[in-house]
Structure formats: structure tokens, C-alpha cells
Amino acid sequence: MSLIYVSQPGMATVVSDPGASPVPFAMTGWGGAMAFKAVVTDVQGGHREALQATPAFRRRLFVDSFGREPGRLRVAGVAFAGGCSDDATHGLEYVRDFYDAHCASARAEPVTVLLGTTGAARDVGFLVGLDTAVDRADLRLGSFALTLATLPRRFE
Numbered sequence: 001m002s003l004i005y006v007s008q009p010g011m012a013t014v015v016s017d018p019g020a021s022p023v024p025f026a027m028t029g030w031g032g033a034m035a036f037k038a039v040v041t042d043v044q045g046g047h048r049e050a051l052q053a054t055p056a057f058r059r060r061l062f063v064d065s066f067g068r069e070p071g072r073l074r075v076a077g078v079a080f081a082g083g084c085s086d087d088a089t090h091g092l093e094y095v096r097d098f099y100d101a102h103c104a105s106a107r108a109e110p111v112t113v114l115l116g117t118t119g120a121a122r123d124v125g126f127l128v129g130l131d132t133a134v135d136r137a138d139l140r141l142g143s144f145a146l147t148l149a150t151l152p153r154r155f156e
Helices: 032-036 091-102
Strands: 002-008 011-016 025-027 038-046 049-056 060-068 071-079 111-115 121-136 141-150
Touching: 025 038, 032 038, 032 091, 038 091, 071 091, 071 121, 091 121, 091 141
Parallel strands: none
Antiparallel strands: 002 011, 025 111, 038 071, 049 060, 071 141, 111 121, 121 141
């Protein structure tokens, strides 16, 4: 199934089967393509260990581990203008409203991001940034990137 969005008279934008993502994605409060006029196309993250390495005599190295550092997660995608309804709100406006409602300063609870179906690739963190851009003004297409500061698993 494809979704067709009329971006201006005589032009349309097609998103081929956004529901059939090869890696299922869910995020607290995220409405998805139909509700937000925005499609997540990229999820990147990283986790690091907090280490201290101290060199010693005779080519020895002492390594102290302090657990995991907070991580970063970036959720990015494209936003578009219209669907088949009379709603004139652009997808970037929906993304901004989502950010305003779920950012770290607006709520005490963290946001949960799930990748896949088992829950093994779950990150919990606080929404700390939003970047937006208008990529194709003629097609009324924009892009967005949400940044989360994720908690180490032991703090979830």
C-alpha cells in the first residue's frame, strides 16, 4: 500500500508502504505517518562505557570501569504537507507540537523508543533537541531530527 499526499495542485508525493518498515519502530506519544504527516526514516544511537585507563610499568595497563555513560539517540525523518483530509497543518508543525509536549522540560517521565518486536532494542531517555528544515519548498517537504539523551540500562 502506498500513501499519496497532494503537495500542491497537479503534484503529489508518494510514500511507498510506510507501515511495512523492515524494523518496527515505536516511540512514546508518536502518532506516525497518518496522524503526524511525518515518517521516521532514520534511527541512530550510541552507547559508551565510562572507562579510565592508566598506564603502568612493564607495559601494563590498568583499566577501571565505571559503568555506562548516558547515550544519544537520533530519530529523523521527513514531514509533508497534506493528505486526503482538509487538515492544513504541515507535518513539521505536528513534529514541533510532539517535541513541545514530550521534551525534558515539559514532562518528568522519560520517553521510550522501541526498535524491533522483542523489546531488546529499547532505549529510555529524555527528548533534548529538535532540528527541522525545509528541503523541497516546491513540494512542501521538510525534514526533522529529534535528539534523545538515553539512560544506561541500570537507571531505567
